[in-house]
Amino acid sequence: MKNYRSYKRVDPVYFSGEIFFPVGLLFVAALISYFLLYFLGLGFAVFFNAAIAWCGYFYFYYYGRSSASISLEFVFGVIMITALLLFVDYGVYALVTYQKTGTFNGLYFSIWLAVLLGTPLVYYTHYFGSNHYAQVNLASTYFKATFSVFHDRELLMHIDSIAFVNSSKHVISDIKLENNICFYSEEELSEMETQSKYYHLNQSAFSGLIHIPFDADRFQMSWFSIIEDRYYKIDVPFPMEKLELEEEKYPLDEPKNIRGKKSKRIYLHIYQKGGFKLYNDDMVLLDFEANNETEITEEQKQEKIISNRRCHRFYDNEERFSQLIKRIKNSNDIQERFELKDKLVVWNLEFEGLDKRNYLEINDNYFKYYKIEKEAIAEAALRHLPRKIIFVHRGSYLRTWMRVHIDVQKLNQKIEEVLAAGSQNQVLFSLDFKDAAVKDLIFTVIGNDKKIVFTGWEIEIDEYRKKEIDDEHLEQKEDETKRALLKEGWDFVFAKNYEKAQKTCNAILLIDPQYASAYFLETRILWYTKGFEASFKKRKYYFTKTQHEPPVNALIYNNYGCILDRELRYEESLPYFEKAIEINPKEPIFVCNLGEMYYKLKQPEKALKEARKAKMMGYQSAMLTEIITNKGKIDSDKSVIN
Known part of the structure; x- marks a missing residue:
């Protein structure tokens, strides 16, 4: 991929007022030269300009250097600055000559004025023009997409590269992977606040804005799965025609040809056996259950294992890391979570004990995110299992104030228990908030006339926003x-x-x-x-x-x-x-x-x-x-x- 070029950000340029500093210095030097020419003659004026060129350049050239020996480069710089000062002074010289002799050479003065004013004009025209062209070129070569990469945290992956490639034009996407996800021990997780804990448990391997080449025809990826002790390298056709692109609307102060186009968020899930799924909210783009492994040397494997291990705190220890790998291999959790990723269940949800002005945002096990009203979620529908239920309160403002984090594996166990009790393939999740602090929650899974209390959840409350809501309720009640x-x-x-x-x-x-x-x-x-x-x-x-x-x-x-x-x-x-x-x-x-x-x-x-x-x-x-x-x-x- 050395001969491929990727997106290189071009920052917008602005006219800077800093230019007035050197212009001001030139103006002051020209003003002094005017008096020297008028009263003392040409020789004094030339000497003055050479002297200030020497002194000024000496200061800037040797500032911070340990040696101040005169070099050829320094002398050349002084000559160039002196020439610039003398060129600027030609206008002063023409003025003094006219005042003393009445002679004025209009042609030379016109040439001087055109060069003096035209040079910065040409420079800034080229400067702004080339920048605009570069931005237009980028917008016509790449489109924007928010890209998220997920894998089971227990797979302990080291991802070498992910790329969307236009092989005919030799351009490639700009995905920069860090491979710095820390695997926290149970002891470390138990000491964390709920928000931090679930941030780390659900952390993506990559999430950010990327730029994909138009007409990309290949998708390439390589990674090492430490738990499986396998290295995978894939290069498959990319179905660019499936993506629907739309015009980027923001920022509003930029022209359309610079804003370019964008697609909906793209997700990549990497699984065991080299399997992966690439999709967006509308469709699956690529779906492979497995891929053949690629041979790499033992030395290369060890480099990747050490790199992964050093990202952890507790497990940055060879013995502990080995024990972790052994424990993960002996459990069936990865396979169980893999099987649940596509599971669909007919379920609905009801909640009591909260203000009716709450609506929900659901993060499901398919990593989809959607907003839904209380009345709509109360209707049974075929859905993926919920991973996180977010409560948003409608008041003077929309306030996201509470999150219920759910252990999907444990929830699935309860679902199977109630479904096994009868013929109906439908479950109800009942959330009953019992106290004012809302942390006293009774979460019940109901189906086939059977009720099972589910405890595999944890509540995260934004206390600041909850106080705002409580204060608003109190104010409304008082009103x-x-x-x-x-x-x-x-x-x-x-x-x-x-x-x-x-x-x-x-x-x-x-x-x-x-x-x-x-x-x-x-x-x-x-x-x-x-x-x-x-x-x-x-x-x-x-x-x-x-x-x-x-x-x-x-x-x-x-x-x-x-x-x-x-x-x-x-x-x-x-x-x-x-x-x-x-x-x-x-x-x-x-x-x-x-x-x-x-x-x-x-x-x-x-x-x-x-x-x-x-x-x-x-x-x-x-x-x-x-x-x-x-x-x-x-x-x-x-x-x-x-």
């Missing part, structure tokens, strides 16, 4: 209580039972002293029980208490405007209605009330203006109709009923 009490308080007001209304209002404020709607209720109770003066004196108190909630604050201002209206103090009510509109300009009743005050104050133009504005906002009332009908002019002989 529901406050709303119910508020409704009850208004019912007492309408029934003129003001004593009970006040007690209800006090109960709300005891729960939440910041609940603005309770203060609005209290203003009405105070008005109805103690009259205008008592209520009006406390207006500033209620304004302050409700200013954090503008809609209610606006209602309070409107309320006092209405109280003043009842007292026939129309002029005084105006600022209260105006303030209500300022706080909540989308409430038409405030606008209508302001128009009514102008109507009563016999200011027809203002009254009609506000009335029409309220009508355009969708408001309707008898007073609004009267103002518009009378064109804002109130009949002086007609009394207005409040």
